Amino acid sequence: MIKTHQEELEKIINNALKEDLGTCGDITTQAIFPTTKKIKGFVQSESSGILAGIEIAAKVFEMVDSSTVFKAEFKDGDKVKEGQLIAKLEGDVCGILSAERVALNFLQHLSGIATLTSKFVKKVKPYKVDIYDTRKTTPGLRLIEKYAVKVGGGCNHRMGLYDAILIKDNHIAGAGSVRRAIEFACKGCPDKKIEVETENLEQVKEALETGVDIIMLDNMDVKTIKKAVEIVDGRTILEASGGITLDNVEEVAKTGVDRISVGAITQASTPLNISIELK
Structure with a gap:
């Protein structure tokens, strides 16, 4: 479904980013890191459930900073357990931190829906x-x-x-x-x-x-x-x-x-x- 609705998906992500970044961007991160700083990170599950939205999260980072590397370790539909590493991140700290909340909002919310649905199923x-x-x-x-x-x-x-x-x-x-x-x-x-x-x-x-x-x-x-x-x-x-x-x-x-x-x-x-x- 998502792959055949890329234009609509990008609109959804854009609206979420505009809501969070406004016209000024992430002023906290910009103030602390005025110059480029390469950094690594990871996405981790803190509870068990069904993963959904991993490609959407990757798209968020890409749309904020195309140089960010997002390497998923799981795919949508996979079961994840508490403490498991879901994805690896590498790129400029400003790009990663500016995209972090929006990416997590999508990933957490959609995974919650998938998890509850699976319980009913x-x-x-x-x-x-x-x-x-x-x-x-x-x-x-x-x-x-x-x-x-x-x-x-x-x-x-x-x-x-x-x-x-x-x-x-x-x-x-x-x-x-x-x-x-x-x-x-x-x-x-x-x-x-x-x-x-x-x-x-x-x-x-x-x-x-x-x-x-x-x-x-x-x-x-x-x-x-x-x-x-x-x-x-x-x-x-x-x-x-x-x-x-x-x-x-x-x-x-x-x-x-x-x-x-x-x-x-x-x-x-x-x-x-x-x-x-x-x-």
């Missing part, structure tokens, strides 16, 4: 179900956050409002019913798959009668989800969503749904503890 591994992300992402960072989900073994839901149809409760309220909302969507975008959000079993039955591609079971308890699985009986894709945690995801997976979408993997992940040390 591991929980449901015995079952025929996939873990999906949602649009609950940090504004401006959706591309790379969804990339981190993939690195962690998860699947991407729609990228935005523009690339897939998902009929939600407010669409249904405006249209008057589940059936009418689906009919309108079919006429408006006949070439797109349609997913509809349902809140009860009556809506599930109504959606099923239309032949809709995916039915989302929104904030239903496990007992209701099981009944929905029985009603649908494999005739369309079922997605459970809402209130999914590491504590209950396996129980939801056991019901027989095809997909489970989890907003928490991008919205509530804890950054992986990673540091940069100079020597």
